[in-house]
Amino acid sequence: MIDLKQLHKSYYTEAISLHVLKGISLHIDSGEYVSVMGASGSGKSTLLNILGILDTYDSGEYYLDGTLMKNLSEKQAAHYRNEMIGFVFQSFNLIGFKNALENVALPLYYKNVSRKKRNIIAMELLDKMGLKEWAYHMPSELSGGQKQRVAIARAMISNPRIILADEPTGALDSQTTVEVMDVLTHLNKQGITTIIVTHEKSVADATNRIIHLKDGMIEYETRKENGVHNTYTYAAQNL
Numbered sequence: 001m002i003d004l005k006q007l008h009k010s011y012y013t014e015a016i017s018l019h020v021l022k023g024i025s026l027h028i029d030s031g032e033y034v035s036v037m038g039a040s041g042s043g044k045s046t047l048l049n050i051l052g053i054l055d056t057y058d059s060g061e062y063y064l065d066g067t068l069m070k071n072l073s074e075k076q077a078a079h080y081r082n083e084m085i086g087f088v089f090q091s092f093n094l095i096g097f098k099n100a101l102e103n104v105a106l107p108l109y110y111k112n113v114s115r116k117k118r119n120i121i122a123m124e125l126l127d128k129m130g131l132k133e134w135a136y137h138m139p140s141e142l143s144g145g146q147k148q149r150v151a152i153a154r155a156m157i158s159n160p161r162i163i164l165a166d167e168p169t170g171a172l173d174s175q176t177t178v179e180v181m182d183v184l185t186h187l188n189k190q191g192i193t194t195i196i197v198t199h200e201k202s203v204a205d206a207t208n209r210i211i212h213l214k215d216g217m218i219e220y221e222t223r224k225e226n227g228v229h230n231t232y233t234y235a236a237q238n239l
């Protein structure tokens with residue numbers, strides 16, 4: 001599903017360049033449940049944004065579902081972003097003046113789906129998230145966990161094959177963190193490749209594979225195999 005080979009990324013600002021990703025090689029199969037951990041500034045969001053085609057990389061290769069993600073036209077990039085990938089953010093990114101249902105339905109508005117049809121689909125998703133009775137409430141009337149579940153429903157509305165979540169529980173207390181992780185775990189069990197960036201060990205432990213980033217490189221990864229956690233170093237992973 002996702003194949004990275006020696007991926008490099010720098011940010012260039014005026015006289016300064018900042019080398020953020022320093023040769024990331026990583027293979028993620030369809031249906032995997034993966035988390036990315038690492039200190040603040042280690043390049044987690046940069047990596048996730050590249051995976052989500054929200055940002056470009058400088059060198060190396062990124063294959064998504066067998067296609068090299070390089071020199072894409074705006075139309076191609078939008079295709080992958082909108083059809084293949086659902087993005088979830090720490091700050092929910094809901095539109096404050098639209099109710100939950102309208103927020104979830106919004107991606108279908110841009111695909112020219114009729115209001116009636118998009119509201120039916122959005123309501124089904126809200127129902128799956130246990131939020132049916134909140135459909136006509138504004139984001140300001142929802143708890144953090146409810147807001148994030150609305151955001152996940154919105155990410156799911158295009159039937160993506162991959163969910164990318166950048167600190168999805170970063171703004172939540174421990175109770176609502178569990179609530180949101182249950183939803184993500186459930187989606188992964190339905191076959192959606194799920195990649196979560198997190199600071200929280202409890203969140204990472206819900207996944208089957210933890211990638212540890214340090215200074216723009218994969219330091220090691222931990223895999224849950226038959227209930228046992230095994231650690232693999234970066235060098236071993238490259239063999």
Ligand code: ADP
Nearest residue numbers: 011013018020039040041042043044045046047
């Ligand atoms: P993390 O998500 O692990 O905290 P990021 O990927 O957000 O790390 O950032 C990695 C480094 O790149 C940080 O030093 C950050 O300040 C810098 N950075 C992130 N985005 C930009 C940008 N758009 N322009 C310049 N520097 C950036």
Ligand code: MG
Nearest residue numbers: 044045046166
């Ligand atoms: Mg980040």
